[in-house]
Amino acid sequence: MSTVILKNAIRRLRFERSMTQEELALRTGVSRQTIMSIERGRTNPSVLLAYKIASALTVPLTEVFSMEGKLAPV
Numbered sequence: 001m002s003t004v005i006l007k008n009a010i011r012r013l014r015f016e017r018s019m020t021q022e023e024l025a026l027r028t029g030v031s032r033q034t035i036m037s038i039e040r041g042r043t044n045p046s047v048l049l050a051y052k053i054a055s056a057l058t059v060p061l062t063e064v065f066s067m068e069g070k071l072a073p074v
Contacts, residue, residue, distance in 0.1 A: 003069045004067050004068070004069040004070070004071060005041070005067070005068045005069055006041070006044050006065060006066075006067060006068075007041070007065070007066045007067070007068050008038065008039065008041070008064055008065050008066075009063065009064055009065075009066075010024070010035070010038065010039045010053060010057070010064060011039050013057045013059060013063070013064060014057070017057065017058075019057075021035045021036055021039070024053065024056055024057070027052075027056040028049060028052040028053055028056050029052070030049065035053075038053075050064070050065055
């Protein structure tokens with residue numbers, strides 16, 4: 001069985017921009033708790049929210065999110 005984990009660099013990117021979780025939440029239309037949960041890897045964002053987060057942080061999606069692990073063989 002394969003395990004794939006979605007990793008993110010939201011916290012680092014926020015700090016580099018002096019942006020709080022609250023500010024990122026306001027820019028993306030979600031709660032601060034949602035941003036915190038995604039940052040900690042407890043929740044995976046929808047595709048749309050992932051794009052909104054990347055846009056708010058002014059970086060490509062692949063700079064914010066990455067996959068760790070391997071997909072199941074076919």
